[in-house]
Amino acid sequence: MAMLADRFGRSFPYLRLSLLEACNFRCGYCLPDGHHAAHGQPSLLSLPEIERLLRAFAALGMRKLRLTGGEPTLRKDLVDVIALAASVPEIEKIAMTTNGVLLRRQVRDWRAAGLTALNVSVDSLDRERFAAITGHDRLDDILAGVEDALGLGFDAVKLNAVLLRGLNDEQLPAWLDYLRERDIAIRFIELMQTGDNRDYFERHHVRAEALQSQLEAAGWRAQPRAADAGPAIEYAHPDYAGRIGVIAPYARDFCASCNRLRVTAKGDLRLCLFGEIGIPLRPLLQDDSQHELLCATISRQLGIKRDAHRLHQGQTGLVPHLASIGG
Template sequence: MSPLADRYGRRFPYLRLSVTPACNFRCTYCLPHGYHADANAAAALSLPEITRLLQGFTQLGMHKLRLTGGEPSVRKDLADILRTAAAVPGITKLAMTTNGTLLSQRLHEWMAAGLNAINVSVDSLDRAVFARVTGHDRLDDILHGVDMALAAGLPTVKLNAVLMRDVNDKQLPSWLEYLRDRPVGVRFIELMQTGDNLPFFREHHVRAQALETELITLGWQALPRAADAGPAREYRHPDYAGRIGIIAPYSKDFCAGCNRLRVTASGDLRLCLFGEFGIPLRPLLQSDDQLEDLVRAVGGQIGRKEQGHFLHEGRTGITPHLASTGG
């Protein structure tokens, strides 16, 4: 079958699959009061359901998979999920986004299961600021896990930091020092409005463009974007081992390069992180003989994907917070 493409010519080799909505952090911009389970919510996809889902998406040209949450490591069968995904023909890049709380304990188990790329959420290199943002004083252990990943030769190691006015938006010097000798990518993500964070967003939103301008002034140069890359605009500098990425969802034409689809933990296809609807795929994941129906259903829905999000209009779709969809 031909690779999945929408009516604007965009192709989608990249799937972000949430394996749980639960998270053990309480970040100010996402779950400030912590995660509270909804007794009426559907259970997360089982391992057989995940296997069938991935088999269907690889038939549609998906070859990069990112496991997200919530926090994926709260699933006790995470290594089994990684092993299963790595065994699906067609998946060449198996990534995960994590808060890193179990990284130093489980890194080698995850790598043995097939993980070859990781993004760790580190919103500040200042221990006090990190604890204030996340609700947990775990920065030192998480950074130790990052260093372990580098020492173990994990092919891709990146850190994610959500930019927040008067919280961490003036910390570029410490990040540059961190990147001088570490071959990691740091991605600064512009704070996004969601369904339940409007007061926080209004107080702390800062455009990423100022940081991007500062990088260029300091001699950082933009890199070409890979076909299966995430949304970051990446920069490099000859004096630094690491790279910097800027994710600016409010910038002009941000959605023009969209190459990813999302599936929630309970099996709903989301054509956009801030879309107005989800498409339930779970009924098509109950037996192996439903594969053709699954492929047909996903292919038939891609025409409903909008050209861009509506964040500039304050429309956040059905995403109450980033943990609900996988960020």
């Protein structure tokens, strides 16, 4: 059976599965007007469908799973989804990205179910600036939840912040103070243009290379990248317990190290975050007898994966906003 590899020599041990498109935040770069459910849309993947999907990807070589949204913690059966993933022997790492609103109430349940890594979106350590970016004044509660998570034995707890010119791009000193004594990583993500954020992108886009130059000048050094790692280049400094990751999608050769595939909450395979086609897998998730056909279908699609996205040309593919596929 063919494994998860493409014609450019890249392998894909990492799957990002969106559990739903809904989100309870109103971040300016993603859903400034909040989430509005469309009528007549297909229902979300069921637990049996998710299990068949994960077992197929695992059989093909997927070893790391990340649960995304929208906001995945809004799914009422999230603990069951995590436990299901943990029951697939080949899956070694189960991560999730969340806005952190439910951390304090539910993080222990997620950990007990088998979650091994956690990313929490925190776009600013300044309460007023955080509220301005996200539309919610919940920073204190989220950071308290992060502290709870740090004591639960996760393999990794990381924070995500989208770099935004004029909103948080001057706040590196505050982040350095935060990282000095905490064994945690903050990942700065360069703002990406999507189908419906062009005006926001033009106002607030700042190149990640500027931050990288600033870090290197201050003695931070890039670290080796694990085979199943995400797209961040991670930096460490001997004076800090924490680390800093930089995700620079507009950097040269960014896609050369791509190792991840995506499946939407409705069951479409996306070969690229900014791809122009979605391959419907749901018809093959209805019973166990279709396992081999499902595996063959997934493998065959890798033959049409492009060498790189076309963001530099303003081509954003099928993505209207990042909540639609989980970033």
